[in-house]
Amino acid sequence: HEGLVATVKEAGRSIHEIPREE
């Protein structure tokens, strides 16, 4: 249908990981 937007799930990490402090 016109205008239909499908939602796709992304299960992986979404952003960079701030390194943990040593």
Add this chain to the structure above:
Amino acid sequence: RALGYVREFTRHSSDVLGNLNELRLRGILTDVTLLVGGQPLRAHKAVLIACSGFFYSIFRGRAGVGVDVLSLPGGPEAGGFAPLLDFMYTSRLRLSPATAPAVLAAATYLQMDHVVQACHRFIQASYE
């Protein structure tokens, strides 16, 4: 037929929270010091105001911008504040029979009603 796609990253909120917690632990962009019984706890106002009705009422106005040190009550509530701060940044609330009363008192003070209810349920269950 789909014209477009929305890609929903299902773990995004927890990834953001995890990074905010790391920023807190490293003191990056923290903008307020909570003094609890003389002990300093650094935090981000934006996280505090998002999690607590008390902090919302303190920081929401223009006057809140200038607040960089805030004293919280000592005494029996004091031991409950650090676990609550950890909860705000991790979504995990650490409770034991020994600490639950202090966490309950601190959560009541900070107007974190859902945590208050969880503490009540925990204490009730530990009696039974």
